[in-house]
Amino acid sequence: MSQSVIKVENLGKLYRLGEIGTGTISHDLNRWWARVRGKEDPFAKIGQVNDRATKGSSDYVWALKDVNFEVKQGEVLGIIGRNGAGKSTLLKLLSKVTAPTTGSIKIKGRIASLLEVGTGFHPELTGRENIYLNGAILGMTRSEIRSKFDEIVDFAGVERYIDTPVKRYSSGMYVRLAFAVAAFLESEIFIVDEVLAVGDADFQKKCLGRMKEVSTNAGRTVLFVSHDLNAVAQLCKRLLLFSTGLKDFEGDVETGIRKYLSTYKSSSHFIRKNAPRNKTYIKEVWICDANGDAVTAFFHDQEVHVVFNIEIEQGLLLKPDVFVIVLDARKRRIFACELNALHPQVKLVIMPRQLVRGEYSLITLINIPNKQTVDELVDICQFEIVDNGSQMSKHGGYDYGMVLGKYRWDV
């Protein structure tokens, strides 16, 4: 078993909400007085668990509380959680940008944190000068940077612009250069936060590849924070799930993402507010998984259930159809499902292993084919498909189409 390189014990971070200004001095004095008497911080006691949506009674919240975990050498650890769950706070503590309120972090080796790429880039300086400056900020010495310089420029693919001030760079080139500097850091531990959200698909793929490479070949440790579950699923073996400042889950990626998705309930529940003139209309549509739990993100090998509540006018002569079209993120129509009947409640099951990863929504309509559209709802019920290992998942950022085709090779 390889040894741990990071050990986090009882880590906590208390933040003060609201404006800092008036009252600062009195709080400071209070704290100081408590410390002089050897008591604990009077404001730490009243800190509450961090839930951004509910109104709290205290001005102090624990952005992170009682967090314990270890990271082994060469491991790629994913960290996920909703906004405000404490991910970024954890990264800030790990990268020493701010100090913890309680607990400790023990580290073996140098940490390079990419909370943001291009930190310290100066727009007036050339690409070359910025590589040296940024490298130095990230903790490299001049000679280290010099020995990596060609690789960095090559990885970024900005050779032609290297002696041009970076203010003339396109934003993509800027990011490429910035990530490249970081990617060639000589550190044992990498902390990466959402940097892949920028750059084109090709470059994202390159970055993921590079991160995989440093962990497997060079035996370095990577902590990867992202909302991109596809990238997390692809890159990481182990996962930490945070919610409201507490560590919710630690374990394998598959279970972690499932748990995360199941807690992720958003408004993909459509309810008709005012009835239209037609007596036949869709009252309610929602999305759930096979167990009936309302979730909005699914693995590609999971069934997506869409439930309809329909108001039906009595004594209709022509029976209309129910018609559902699946839209992708760009609102292209992927395929349609139709039901040649009408019932007060129907459930559509979209079979697994069809949709590629991405965001989807629905057009739902009730119509009499080629005659009349009775009711139509466009772009409702957003949901997401996460690829947890289809045969295409290894093609990362490459656009491999809109569906997972059913095919066979004869060789």
Added chain:
Amino acid sequence: MNTKTIALPAAEVEPLHQEAWTEVIVPRSRLLDLRLGELWRYRDLVLMLVRRDFVANYKQTILGPLWFLVQPILTVLTFVLIFGRVAGLSTDGMPKVLFYLAGVTLWNYFAETLNKTATVFRDNSPIFGKVYFPRLTMPVSIVISNLVRLAIQYGLFLVFWAWYLWCTSSIHPNACILLTPLLILNMGLLALGLGMIISALTTRYRDLVFLLTFGIQLLMYATPVIYPFSSIASHYKWLLQLNPMTAVVETFRYAYLGSGTFSLAALTYSMAISIGTVLLGTIVFNKVEKSFTDTV
């Protein structure tokens, strides 16, 4: 590796285990842990920052670093006109241009360094909030990059000085010139120390920002920059001598021009204040840097 240590009693395992960690992050560090070694490891960064300050300022300008000369020349011209001609302030019988230039050159360095270091947390909060490096590198790099500027302006002073020395007999330099590096060091330390204290306090109490700009202005009038120390009424002299910059400016003028006063006691006092300020500043700065991102 672990198989051997397991057999040992727990008490002996513990210190072994602790040694393996290269770094331990805890809520509070010891007060006097100045981490200067870390600063030394990042010396390349200090040089890069100095270079950045210098290069970035003068990109896309025609005159480039020559701008460093324009400012003192214009200031001295104004001083000669306003304080020399209009107000008729004494310059101790020294050539006005040289008298003011000496004061302005020194004061500019002090004021500029103090001004920049005092806002270091505010100016750099975007970087500080994203990546860790010893925060001390920033103020130290400011002190050094201003040194470059001082060197150029000092060169200008030397040109004028040499001309007066050659063509007139109004100035009488002496061996105290050798103290120049000490004087500059003194100023640098003082500005650095004060700047660090102020910048540490401004992270919580923004009020000091307002105080800073005119505070520096006021301090200039409490330093013999535009008037000689000798022109002050004797019962106020002690007040002026409390200001550690007084000894610096006076010694400099004494060394190069031969006017003014030189007192070893005053210089020692000034040096002691500077060193004390730097120590205090470093302690305060290091204390604040750990958590300033939460408040700034």
